Structure formats: C-alpha cells, structure tokens
Amino acid sequence: MQNLQGRVAVITGAASGIGRGIALACGRHEMRLVVADVEADALAAVVAELNAAGCDATGVVTDVADRLQVDALAKSAFVRHGAVHLLCNNAGVIDDNLPSWECPPADWQWVLGVNLMGVVHGIEAFVPRMLASSEPGHIVNTASIGGLVTSTANTPYTVSKHAVLALSECLYKELEARQAPIGVSALCPGWVATGIADADRNRPEPRDLGEMEQVRRERLRSALGAGMAPGAVGELVLEAVQEGRFYIKTHPHWDHLIEERFAGILDGRRPAATRLPRE
Numbered sequence: 001m002q003n004l005q006g007r008v009a010v011i012t013g014a015a016s017g018i019g020r021g022i023a024l025a026c027g028r029h030e031m032r033l034v035v036a037d038v039e040a041d042a043l044a045a046v047v048a049e050l051n052a053a054g055c056d057a058t059g060v061v062t063d064v065a066d067r068l069q070v071d072a073l074a075k076s077a078f079v080r081h082g083a084v085h086l087l088c089n090n091a092g093v094i095d096d097n098l099p100s101w102e103c104p105p106a107d108w109q110w111v112l113g114v115n116l117m118g119v120v121h122g123i124e125a126f127v128p129r130m131l132a133s134s135e136p137g138h139i140v141n142t143a144s145i146g147g148l149v150t151s152t153a154n155t156p157y158t159v160s161k162h163a164v165l166a167l168s169e170c171l172y173k174e175l176e177a178r179q180a181p182i183g184v185s186a187l188c189p190g191w192v193a194t195g196i197a198d199a200d201r202n203r204p205e206p207r208d209l210g211e212m213e214q215v216r217r218e219r220l221r222s223a224l225g226a227g228m229a230p231g232a233v234g235e236l237v238l239e240a241v242q243e244g245r246f247y248i249k250t251h252p253h254w255d256h257l258i259e260e261r262f263a264g265i266l267d268g269r270r271p272a273a274t275r276l277p278r279e
C-alpha cells in the first residue's frame with residue numbers, strides 16, 4: 001500500500017512506546033487515525049498530541065483481550081471513516097520472568113490473552129470488514145525477536161510471540177490465496193526504549209514481585225532504556241507497509257541469532273539459550 005495520505009489507520013496499544021511511535025509516524029504521513037489502548041489517560045494524551053499536530057485522530061479505550069471491545073473498536077472506526085486501510089495489532093505485555101513451572105496460570109492467561117488473543121480478536125473484527133470494503137489494506141502484527149529465538153527469560157511472552165509470528169505468516173498466506181488486496185507484516189523488534197518493563201501497570205490483578213523478579217525487571221528496564229527510539233520503529237513500519245515487506249526487523253545486526261537457531265534445528269542440535277546483546 002504505497003499511498004498512505006488520507007488513509008485510515010487503527011493502532012492498538014497506541015498510548016505508549018511502539019504504538020505511539022507508529023501513531024505519530026502515521027500522523028506525519030497525514031493518515032486519519034483511530035488509536036486504542038486500555039490506559040484511558042495516556043490514550044487521551046496521545047490523541048491530544050496528534051490533534052495538536054493537525055491530525056484527524058480519535059481514541060477508543062479498548063482492552064484487546066476482550067473480543068467484544070475489539071469488535072466495538074472496529075465498528076466505531078468503520079462508522080466514522082467508512083474504511084480501515086492499516087490495522088496495527090500492537091498492544092502487548094510481558095510476564096514477570098519466572099521459570100515456566102512456577103509461572104501462575106493468571107500470568108499465562110494475562111500474557112496470552114493480550115499478546116495472542118488480542119491479535120486474534122483484531123483479525124476477527126477487522127478482516128471481514130476490510131475484505132467487504134474492497135479497499136487496499138495492510139495488517140501489521142507486533143511480534144518480537146522473541147518470536148524468532150528462545151532464551152531462558154519470559155517464557156509466556158516468548159510463547160505468545162512465536163504464536164503471533166505463526167499466525168501472521170498463516171494470515172499472509174490465507175489472504176494471498178484469496179488474492180485479497182490486503183498485505184500483512186510481522187513486526188519483530190529487538191530492544192526498543194518503551195514502558196513494557198512496567199506492563200503490569202495495566203494488569204487486571206497485579207501481584208507483588210519477589211526480590212529476584214525485581215532485579216530481573218530492573219535489568220529489563222536498563223536493556224530497554226538503551227534500545228531504539230520508538231519513533232524510528234514507527235517510520236520503519238510505514239516503510240515496510242509501503243514496500244509490502246512481511247518481516248520488519250529493527251535489529252538486522254541480530255540476524256545471526258536467527259540463523260544460529262534455525263541451523264541448530266536443521267543440524268539436530270539441542271537448543272542453545274540465546275542471550276540478546278544490549279544493542
């Protein structure tokens with residue numbers, strides 16, 4: 001989808017970090033925007049920022065883990081604008097980094113509910129409407145480098161991102177087989193300086209962190225803090241949409257990690273834990 005000007009974008013998780021970065025980039029490309037997030041005040045601030053920059057933007061408070069709320073988001077975007085051309089299923093959270101056998105069921109439910117089912121709900125609510133409109137379109141699902149490699153950290157998150165990547169590849173093939181005018185991309189960022197280390201600010205039932213979990217969270221904050229600027233990710237996303245690129249990688253200098261994993265699979269080696277570099 002080369003021409004973005006005047007087209008309609010819907011972005012989930014748009015009140016912070018990468019979602020906000022994509023929204024501001026869409027604004028710079030003079031797109032019309034419907035931005036969604038579970039955090040009402042932060043969402044209102046982003047809408048105000050977009051409006052102040054002269055952008056036609058509205059906010060819809062939405063919990064992507066709730067399929068009825070995502071359906072209501074789609075309805076309101078189509079009622080307001082008559083079409084949606086770019087859908088970014090971006091909202092995401094990260095677990096507290098416990099070994100999988102110690103991870104409480106509520107952690108699995110929260111992370112898979114937002115990261116995976118949020119994308120499923122976006123596809124369910126928007127794709128039929130986008131197909132019916134016959135307008136050109138593009139869907140960007142936010143996965144992660146954690147959808148391409150595995151480590152010893154954040155297992156529910158890693159599982160959710162592998163699932164989002166597989167879902168995105170399947171969706172791409174399904175739409176291509178139908179010759180639908182809708183492209184798909186999977187965004188696979190490395191470290192980006194966002195608020196995701198404190199994702200539990202939006203958790204329905206927050207829980208206290210143990211000492212080790214607090215140490216790990218501090219390490220995550222520090223790695224993220226040295227990461228790429230979210231605004232740069234937003235521009236990369238729109239470039240990929242315009243070029244029709246499927247995989248959007250923010251850290252191509254980490255490609256050797258992906259190569260090592262797949263070479264290990266092909267060679268029948270045991271999985272080696274990947275350590276993500278700081279940059």
Ligand SMILES: NC(=O)c1ccc[n+]([C@@H]2O[C@H](COP(=O)([O-])OP(=O)(O)OC[C@H]3O[C@@H](n4cnc5c(N)ncnc54)[C@H](O)[C@@H]3O)[C@@H](O)[C@H]2O)c1
Binds near residue numbers: 092144
């Ligand atoms: N920051 C990184 O280094 C990095 C790397 C790879 C992938 N990602 C992915 O990028 C996406 C955005 O995360 P971020 O890093 O910008 O974090 P962030 O915390 O800055 O932004 C995430 C946004 O999602 C919103 N959100 C959380 N739960 C929600 C829900 N149930 N419904 C709707 N909105 C919800 C939050 O309120 C927040 O505004 C996530 O999918 C994340 O997994 C981030």
